[in-house]
Amino acid sequence: MTHDHDLVLRPTAAQTEAALNPPPGRTGGDLVVETLAALGATTVFGLPGQHALGLFDALRRSDLRYVGLRVENNAGFAADAYGRITGEAAPLLLSTGPGALTSLAALQEAAAASAPVLAICSQVPTAGLGGGRHGYLHELPDQAASFRGVVKSVHTVRAQSQIPSAIEAAWKSALSAPHGPVWVEIPQDVLLAGTAIPVVTGGDAFPEELPPRPELTAVAAHLLSTAVRPAIVAGGGVVRADASGKLRQLAETLAAPVVTTPGGKGAFPWNHPLSLRSWLEDRHTTDFLEDADVLLVVGSGLGELSSNYHTFRPRGRIVQIDADLGKLESNHPALGIHADARLALQALLETVSERDDPTAPERVRTLLAKVADxxxxxxxxxxxxxxxxxxRALPAGSASFWDMTVLAYWAWSAFDAGAPNLMHSAQGAGGLGYGFPAALGAAVADPTRPVLAVSGDGGALYSVAELATARQHDLNVTWLIVDDGGYGILRAYMTDAFGEATATDLTRPDFVALAESFGVPGVRTSPQTLEADLAKALRSPGPSVVVLPAVLRMFAATHLGSD
Structure with a gap:
């Protein structure tokens, strides 16, 4: 008997001829870019460095589009956003040692937010691997060890014949649920040496699926169908699995109110009668979820932000669906279902019974009124x-990327994303400097729509070098910088905790003049003129900067007590 996986396609005569006579002048770097192209990549991000020059020289001989940023961490943020918007693995090309290490914070965000980033980095020559005593420039004793605790998988290449398979394995790892960043490292001499290996023309780019166990979805469907007060928490896993349509179907079938986490923004329609919106940092919402007799948590680990700073104390049963095995029951006991959100929601749709609960929309309206009051x-x-x-200024269908700033904290709760996969922030790992370079990556992914970046003045100073990138590639990104004279959220935290703030006030540049020095138009606005100025900037092709001098306050931290 012959199995499908036993079948091997025989090469044609032309393919055999091409394989036996590869074009001259190719190197290990060519094998890298050929493999990426064969897997379906069209765009790569990164920054060159001495050990990686063979890789970057090969780009010249390929059809891949290279978008170079000015700082490796920003290149990582751009690749992260490209991966989120396209759902494809975003190649990130890095160089050994300091260049590689500078990308760590971006890879941590990609890991926390499950963004598929394929980091490909050079290494010291093969002779120096594993030693750390050879004195090579940029040498680390064990470079991969610096990334092993951050990325999903690490792939080390020691010979050119390993390159296609290593990159293909990393690609699949990045795109298997849960998505995430992966690490491939290739020594300098392997990248530079000439190669007689045939041109890479094929690759299996399909990741493995992660279906739910049917016995678990059967129990979950029974619990939800017989619940009196079911509710749903929708996290980023719903967005990444492109499962918002199935979520809506299930919520309507069960008459179950839905709240979306910061990572799940847009997973459920903002103005739907069953939408609790995103007010997770609110005692009324926490009480509502605690009162649910069955709570379905999809694509969320119920971490710090999603649990109202770990004050959530459920009284009913929890059904938790997550593609990340480590997040199942990590914060609360649950019926844990290890699965891709789309496949699990489909299984539930096929097995739940319809519930009729005319009180659900009224309970939602009552809660939202309490929040508004x-x-x-x-x-x-x-x-x-x-x-x-x-x-109002942001066009429908345009994506926005938010740095860790006071306005973003508001947006997590109060901003209507409009649709899935349109609002993104650095709330996964919480590092500064995400908004603007991520928006650049999104603009590369979809040049047909303007993209908005939102930063505070502190976070903006992490990213100002990328104004040059925005201008060089003429990317349609408008950067809103809310200038409050320092690290506004930290200033508020310290003042609340200690009575006064330390190390939070900043000397900063004239951001409008700075933008214009890069050839990027800038405007200083006010709260009264913000909508018009921002809308005009978003309508104008190419990059732009809008600066809003304003000190914004956070709403009361209701997780610390009652109203």
């Missing part, structure tokens, strides 16, 4: 007006 009592009109102005 709580915010209104705190006299935060400026903050709400600024966020509303941003929403």
């Amino acid at each position: 709580r915010i209104a009592a705190q006299e935060l009109t400026l903050e709400q007006d600024v966020l509303a102005s941003v929403r």
